[in-house]
């Protein structure tokens with residue numbers, strides 16, 4: 001099995017290009033199922049999850065072609081199945097995103113239940129209730145969500161999400177765009193990736209108001225057409241490299257990103273003592289060799305501090321001056337990185353949804369195991385600052401979400417390589 005071997009102690013310095021956002025690309029690829037005609041999606045990151053989504057579309061009969069500029073073209077003219085099989089879904093929860101488009105366009109869907117994972121139980125009850133509100137009949141049988149639309153076309157409805165859910169909002173939105181009449185999604189997620197999906201659907205001919213607010217109003221149309229759409233930059237990848245620069249006392253400029261996507265993260269980085277400068281599509285962090293000051297974090301849905309940046313800030317606090325409290329309110333089990341960081345010498349006490357992190361002057365290398373995507377990123381950051389050589393095992397998680405991670409860190413001066 002592959003691992004990342006990292007020799008710590010090198011201050012990061014340089015520039016990198018930020019990739020397209022995984023969490024935007026996945027729903028947009030699922031939305032291509034709604035298009036009559038060819039869809040073209042650009043700025044796709046080269047990631048395992050993207051390959052999985054393309055494989056999933058392919059196994060349903062979607063023709064997928066990759067252009068020279070790495071944009072992807074899809075055509076659903078020869079759809080042959082509305083089944084998302086367990087073997088693909090189990091490797092990527094976001095496969096559930098095909099449920100809404102399949103029901104909206106083809107009136108039927110059979111999607112394997114994604115199951116739990118390291119960060120929490122992650123039920124999909126709101127996705128299912130949303131589909132039922134729009135008139136689908138849904139049952140869960142033999143590990144599959146089996147749903148169909150009596151009469152063939154969904155009907156517009158009002159739906160209140162009792163928990164803010166990102167992929168839930170996206171699924172219901174994609175179902176509602178082809179439903180008959182008006183739908184309203186209340187307490188909708190406001191994440192930039194939801195807005196990006198809405199913009200893509202609008203470019204395909206959908207009628208959607210309120211993207212970026214907690215109320216989405218959708219007037220269903222009879223059909224959607226293909227278009228070209230570039231996915232937005234990855235705010236979590238951006239934040240991860242900025243935190244890595246901060247913990248090593250270094251300087252990193254992230255290009256092809258957007259500072260407006262990660263205001264809560266940039267505020268915390270400023271609070272920890274980093275100098276941040278921004279332009280329309282770039283962000284530079286300079287720590288001037290200083291040690292960061294500990295910061296308190298509370299994760300919550302956008303525009304608050306994102307849960308996908310929590311693990312990285314636990315590492316920042318672990319080497320900072322002072323004590324930082326990190327409260328995780330989105331997922332019930334997202335501190336799996338804490339015990340691995342403790343093995344590297346960090347002082348972290350987890351009680352329920354709170355981690356109290358007392359900063360130490362340094363960390364020491366140790367073999368560590370990645371448990372999920374952002375936990376893996378936090379271990380890589382810890383290894384960059386630790387004394388000695390760290391092996392980060394189980395890096396298949398990291399390849400789900402970080403394009404060319406070792407090449408990008410190498411460009412910033414890190415000593416990191418992939419070994420068998």
Ligand SMILES: CC(=O)N[C@H]1[C@@H](OP(=O)(O)OP(=O)(O)OC[C@H]2O[C@@H](n3ccc(=O)[nH]c3=O)[C@H](O)[C@@H]2O)O[C@H](CO)[C@@H](O)[C@@H]1O
Pocket residue numbers: 023026093094120121122123124125126127128163164165166167168193307308330331332
């Ligand atoms: C592919 C993708 O975009 N993944 C992101 C998405 O995940 P994902 O969309 O799966 O996360 P949700 O926003 O749905 O989860 C938020 C909370 O709602 C709960 N919940 C969700 C759905 C449901 O039907 N019932 C329910 O109770 C979850 O267990 C969790 O506690 O948003 C998360 C929260 O920002 C991010 O960490 C993930 O990176």
Ligand SMILES: C=C(OP(=O)(O)O)C(=O)O
Pocket residue numbers: 023093094308373374401
């Ligand atoms: C939790 C994440 O992704 P997913 O929802 O795909 O598991 C993530 O991107 O941090």
